[in-house]
Amino acid sequence: MTTTPPEPDQPFGAGQPPYPGEQQPAAPYGAYPTSPGGQPPQRQAPPAQPSSIALAVKLMYAGAVLSVLSLIYSFTTLGSLKDDIRAELLKNDTTVSQSTIDAAYAVTITIAVVFGLIGALLWVWMAWKNGQGRSWARVVATVLGAFNLIGLLFTAAGSNSETVTVISSVISVVLAVVILVLLWKKESSDFYSAAEASRRMY
Template identity: 45%
Template structure:
């Protein structure tokens, strides 16, 4: 015997340790090397993953018509703020209008009429701004009652705007009154799109 174990001759292939890694397969080897599956291929990228549902089964995102409607509500709030700014500097115009309507009024009556008209012209826009922002917040979250309230407010907005257009002369306030009914109509159209209705249905579904 020459001291060698069977199978260790020059013509025999060396035995491999079954617990060792294959040749060149180190744990820190690049998983993108040819012939080796990449663990990254089994993990979906974040961009390809579907949106996760919200707790309770609702949708985690608003459809495009709702997003556009909410943005237009913010535009409506901005236009109303512009109308408020215009009203703040219209006290003299209001006084002139009161005097022209009835020249026989006393100074006390004129002051009372101007104060009331000025208060209405400034308070109503503040309330309207709050309603615009409230409707934007509620409809963005898919509250079904918010769409109903927005429908009622939108109809009143269109009605009052048309009344102001027929009663007043042309000016900045009249221009805003022309934009307001168009804006309200577009918003209501977007809120009643099929995908919007599905969004309201899912977001208002009972949460278990």
Template identity: 30%
Template sequence: MTTPQDPDGRQQQPYIPPPPPLSESELQGSPAAGDRHVPVPKEVQASFWIWIAGAVLSVVGALLALTQREEIARALRDSPQSGQLSPAEFDAAVTFSLLFAVAIGVVFAGLYVLFAFKARAGRNWARVVLTVLTALGLLSLLFGPSLFGVVTSLLSVVAVVLLYMPNSKAYFDAVKRAG
């Protein structure tokens, strides 16, 4: 295929058709496909701040677990396996339980913050991960609910619901199209 020449002997550029007309949603102010900045809806913003609050509560709850040494020791003493432990092993098991609880709380807080930032940026996979973390948090309540655990789980449920509201879904879809 050759490019046509104009009367002066220079080659002309091939014909490029005009862009397609804007869709109805684009005419109404929704972000265009080429627009890299999609405004974050208030539902996603509220969800983000709830996740941050949940992370703070998770850390506070984890640190307060350190003050519950006697309660953990009592619960461990009441378990059938505690009779097989020496005093040193029993003390190590209590310490391990405390440190494990703190580590889990801090890890969940870090994950809440990380994925909250990603969800606010419009990453749908982060919304799914936060949903899974919420389910895991709810399941953890079966193993011994605490006040901070219940409050954090309830906040997580509210935050997840906000991420699936119609405006939020439209936001995640728009970011995906813009990317």
């Protein structure tokens, strides 16, 4: 086999085939990896939600609505709440001042509003992240469901708990239990695994 000599103005070895075993230059740093066909890998679309996840997400939004309704209802009982606070403070101290009663009333209202809004936002956040197939969100939803059950036990044990409050807590716990059953079904677990694999592709 003969080889063509290089032109006078070309360096020695130019135009010659590589020696056996000689490696080609590596791709420049930062180049996209290619598939066997030489094309960059295609970005995979996120997997579709199974019926169990879709229903769980809807129920989570229903839980958020329930939290907002409970908060609105609490505002309709502000008058009796202030009377209850006054009676409780006077029971412990008959010389309590009106300013102390007003301060305790304001703190109680603030706590109720903050916790009501946080509860609604947690429902929405869990619906969003579990709908995306985030495995950690399913674990967080499970922990929050356990806290919800504990809250119901404390509410039911309270002697001053109103019937509406107890019913709202029971509905919230039932929602949480149904949602967790849906989130831990096999088709839901497959969805979380597929979603995580899809995110690792890019």
